[in-house]
Amino acid sequence: MSLPYPRVEVALVLVAILLFSPGCSSPPRGESDSKPTSEPELAVESARPMSAERAALHLASFDKVWTTIRDRHYDETLGGVDWEAVRTELRPRVVAATSDEEVRRILQDMISRLGLSHFQIIPSAAIDLMEEVEEAEDERQGFAEDSDAAPVSGESATERAGDGKASSGARESASKRKRRRGGLGRPGLDLRVLDGRAIVTRVRPGGPADRAGIRTGWSIVEIDGRNIGPVIETLLETYADQSLGSFSMRQAIRGRFTGQPGDEIAVVLEDADDARHEVEVELAPSPGKFARFGQIGEYVEFESRTIDGDIGYIRFDIFLGPSLLPDFQAEIEKYRDLPAPGVIVDIRGNPGGIGMFASALSGWFFENDGAPDSGLELGRMVTRDRGYPLIFSVNPRVDAYPGKVAVLVDGCSVSTSEIMAGGLRDLGRARVFGTRTAGAALPSVIERLPNGDAFQYAIANYISKSGEVLEGRGVEPQEVVELSREALLDGRDNVIEAAVHWIRAE
Structure with a gap:
């Protein structure tokens, strides 16, 4: 996935049932390109002589990626891609490859033929870097506990x-x-x-x-x-x-x-x-709190304040970490008790995170009427076997927030952000402002490959509450508002202003 920065872009991707965006290492949908699309600085490893043992590991990795997609892709037709032909074309290139990076490009070329988000190869060095980041963060937090130094x-x-x-x-x-x-x-x-x-x-x-x-x-x-x-x-x-x-x-x-x-x-x-x-x-x-889930780790920046006198504003940059849910709850309860006429949830630029967090946060906008099953859902995941879908159920809360809810999104709102925004829109509980989201809302897993790299792949398709497939389409706001440079130069955010205007309107 790609979290806020490219170390995340390479290393911190979707794990288990996490919903993160794909890294920029994948070519645009529908294109095949053997050239690396990520920046050279992010290539992670330089070429080195290929030993017979290393070559065998690369070939085994190719076979694992190819077989996994054949057997576990949520669409058994693979969107019409001739998967056998892809193997016939690319496997000999892996055999002839002379560097780790060349093999990665071939594997990325293969999975890009699917034209979908949440499929990528993660270099082993990127995962190693994640370990270094966590160690450094541990040292930083330890220092912070023993010192008042900034x-x-x-x-x-x-x-x-x-x-x-x-x-x-x-x-x-x-x-x-x-x-x-x-x-x-x-x-x-x-x-x-x-x-x-x-x-x-x-x-x-x-x-x-x-x-x-x-x-x-x-x-x-x-x-x-x-x-x-x-x-x-x-x-x-x-x-x-x-x-x-x-x-x-x-x-x-x-x-x-x-x-x-x-x-x-x-x-x-x-x-x-x-x-x-x-x-x-x-x-x-980062001033945020460091959160770790599996192989994924990132700082979570959470911001809440009152704007225009009494309207609540909440912004967070990723759906991750043990503090997000209680922090969100505390702020919602504060705005409920104020009482605030409306709350703005700003998830522009948010790349996603733990999928079920969208359901948990959304529950604070629906009042619990005592029914054992609310029947409310943001959407659902459909797997290859078409069995029981994973439903993003919304559990209403006692003393939920009753006021207006505005959700801000843009083309950098991905995965879990899209699920929350689209679901609240479809349920009629929120009005969405901004521009169309990224259209990358597939659940995926990450598995280590024999050569030490990792492979992220989607395991289901997401269908919104309204029955729409979000992949490649995104969530269309009810009020399309393009961010204005003129407003920014004036110290304003015209998307927030549009939401405030709607909340103030009778």
Whole structure:
């Protein structure tokens, strides 16, 4: 899956019945490409001489992936793909491969023929990195328990107008910088590609980007001396008319903002007047809570506040961790007792997580009438044998929140986010604002391969409450609201404003 950053994109994927988005390592649906689509920095391992033993492990891995899809895919027709022909074509290429990365590309090519989300090969080094991340987090938390010292943070950087190119100093520092992608460092910002430009959509107050002087609405021009314009052009062409396009473009650019706490990233941005600002963003640890589930781990950032006087606003960036459910409950009860006329649940950019969390959270918006079975559901998973489906049942709560509910989504809302938004919409309990979601809502599992890599594959198809297949289609909001750069430059969020206007209306 792809969580907020590419270390997640490669390593932190769907496990068991988790519902995460696919990594950007897969080509767009319906395309086959033997070239790697992830960035070179994320390739994880360099080529090395292939021993006979290693070659045998790769061949066994190919056979396992091919056989697993043949026997366990939820659609026994594989969407019409001639799976025997695929094996005949690609197996000899694995035999002739000379590096681990070449084998990964072949395997990714094979599974991309299905044209579905939640199928990917996860390099072994990415999983090893997850272990390093967890160890580092353990050390960090241990330090925090014994000290009142603040976590590593960035210093404010000088911003100045430039001539459109990064200074020689910035380029020199960038060339000397040997950051490892996928570390614990975070820049404290989010972005989207709007009208062909990478626009800063959120800046965490007090975070690295904020201290560097970066503001919402600014356009990102260069990262570490590299102009990202051509990157965006390529991404726009590659993901044209693809439901995962927005998500994939965001991840590709956010991947350049990763590293270890203390690493500095040179960034050139343009403000509302197209004046250039050259800043250094020093990465810092995430302020969120670290959560682990199986081979998946990520920081969970949870935000709740009152806006426009008395309207509740809740935002969280992943459906994961033991703290999410009680944190959500506490805030909902607070807004219920206020009482708030409406609550906004912002899951824009949320890549999913534990599927049943969508059911658990949604229950707080339905009052328990004492019936033994409410019959409420967000949707259901249908497996290959068409037996008993996995139903995302909603359990109503005693003293549930009775007010209006607005759910905010966009093209970077994936999997569990789509299940929750679409289900609440179909049940008539919430109004959805924003843009169409990513259309990647398949449950999947992860299995280790003989060569040490891992294989993520979908095991069922998701059908929404209204009977729609979300895969490749996504959830269409009742109120389509495109995020506005002009509003962001003015310090506003026009999607939130639309939700507030609806809540205030009689």
